[in-house]
Every structure is written in structure tokens, then in C-alpha cells.
Amino acid sequence: MTGTPVVLIQWLDDADQSLPLPSYQTAGAAGADICANFPPDQRTGVEIPPGARALVPTGIAVAIPAGYEMQLRPRSGLALKHGITLPNSPGTIDSDYRGPLGVIVMNAGAAPFHIFHGDRIAQAVIAPVVQASFVVAEELDKTDRGGGGFGSTGVGE
Numbered sequence: 001m002t003g004t005p006v007v008l009i010q011w012l013d014d015a016d017q018s019l020p021l022p023s024y025q026t027a028g029a030a031g032a033d034i035c036a037n038f039p040p041d042q043r044t045g046v047e048i049p050p051g052a053r054a055l056v057p058t059g060i061a062v063a064i065p066a067g068y069e070m071q072l073r074p075r076s077g078l079a080l081k082h083g084i085t086l087p088n089s090p091g092t093i094d095s096d097y098r099g100p101l102g103v104i105v106m107n108a109g110a111a112p113f114h115i116f117h118g119d120r121i122a123q124a125v126i127a128p129v130v131q132a133s134f135v136v137a138e139e140l141d142k143t144d145r146g147g148g149g150f151g152s153t154g155v156g157e
Contacts (some may be wrong), residue, residue: 005064005065005068005126006065007022007062007063007064007065007070007126008062008063009021009022009060009061009062009063010060010061010062010063011059011060012057012059012060012061012100014039014040014059015037015039015059015060016037016038016043016059016117016118017059019035019037019059019117019118020035021060022034022060022124030125031073031123031124031125032123032124032125033075033120033122033123034058034072034101034103034120034121034122034123034124035058035059035118035119035120035121036056036057036058036103036115036116036117036118036119036121037057037058037059037060037117037118038056038057038059038117039057042117043117044116044117045114045115045116045117045119046114046115047112047113047114047115048084048105048106048107048112048113048114048115049107049112050083050107050108050109050110050111050112051106051107051108052106052107053087053104053105053106053107054104054105054115055102055103055104055105056102056103056104056105056115056121057100057102058100058101058102058103060100060101061098061099061100061101062093062097062098062101063095063098064093064094064095064097064126065095066095067095067128067129068095068126068127068128068129069092069093069094069095069126069127069129070092070093070124070125070126070127071090071091071092071093071124071125071126071127072086072089072090072091072092072093072103072122072123072124073086073089073090073091073122073123073124073125074086074089074122074123075120075121075122075123078121082107082109082111082113083107083108083109083110083113084105084106084107084108084109084113084121085105085106085108086103086104086105086106086122087104087106088104090125091103091104093124095129103121103122105121105122
């Protein structure tokens with residue numbers, strides 16, 4: 001893994017190729033914005049009622065280099081202003097997946113939210129992946145925290 005990773009993109013057959021590919025909006029952006037790209041018979045988009053989810057198509061498939069993943073994350077403005085989030089955030093797209101890229105969008109807001117064709121709905125972060133080995137041990141090393149669970153460090157109590 002050296003240099004800048006290159007993510008290959010393929011348009012799906014019914015995609016609107018006039019929409020932008022994933023792109024970084026500023027020089028320092030970590031995430032590339034991804035647009036909703038509905039098929040021709042759904043170009044009016046989708047309305048998501050409060051508490052509901054929808055799988056929003058992007059019109060693309062991707063090839064992520066081995067040793068990397070694509071993480072799909074919510075856009076902060078949509079989350080703050082409308083309660084729009086990704087319920088499995090970050091959603092992981094593995095380097096060996098070649099199917100259509102869809103984004104699971106959830107409306108955690110109080111009002112219905114309409115996603116229009118071409119709206120920026122999520123951001124993609126390309127991140128390195130490390131695969132671990134999992135080994136059974138007779139016992140684990142001791143730590144100050146031990147088996148303390150949620151809130152055991154005093155945060156969030």
C-alpha cells in the first residue's frame with residue numbers, strides 16, 4: 001500500500017452519467033460526497049418518513065484496492081438540519097465487492113425528508129484495512145479496567 005489509492009468506478013446501465021462521480025468538496029476533505037442516482041423510472045427520488053429507512057442507489061459500482069475499504073458516512077449538515085443519517089455508519093464496502101453501491105439512509109428527524117435525484121447523500125472515506133489473527137488463549141492479561149462495560153470509566157454516567 002503505497003501512494004494514493006485509486007478507486008475504479010463503473011457506471012451502472014441505467015445511471016445518469018451527467019451526475020458527478022464521488023468527489024472531495026475541499027482540499028482538506030477526508031470524505032468524498034456521493035450523489036443519489038435513481039433509475040429513469042424513479043428520477044423523482046424518494047420520500048423517507050420519520051423513523052423509516054431507504055436504500056438509495058448511486059448509479060455506480062466500485063473496485064477498491066486490496067488493503068483498503070470504503071467507509072460510507074452521514075453528511076453532517078443533513079444529520080444536523082434534518083436528522084438524516086446512515087444507520088450502519090460507517091458502512092463498509094470491502095475491496096472484493098463489485099456490485100451496485102447503495103446507501104442505507106434513515107430519517108431520524110421529526111418530518112418526512114425527500115431525497116432528490118442528484119442530492120449529495122453520504123460521504124465515502126477510503127481507509128487502510130488490517131486483518132488480525134484470532135487465537136484462543138487460556139487467560140487474558142490483566143488491566144485496570146478489567147471487565148468493566150458501558151460507563152465503567154465514568155464517562156456517560
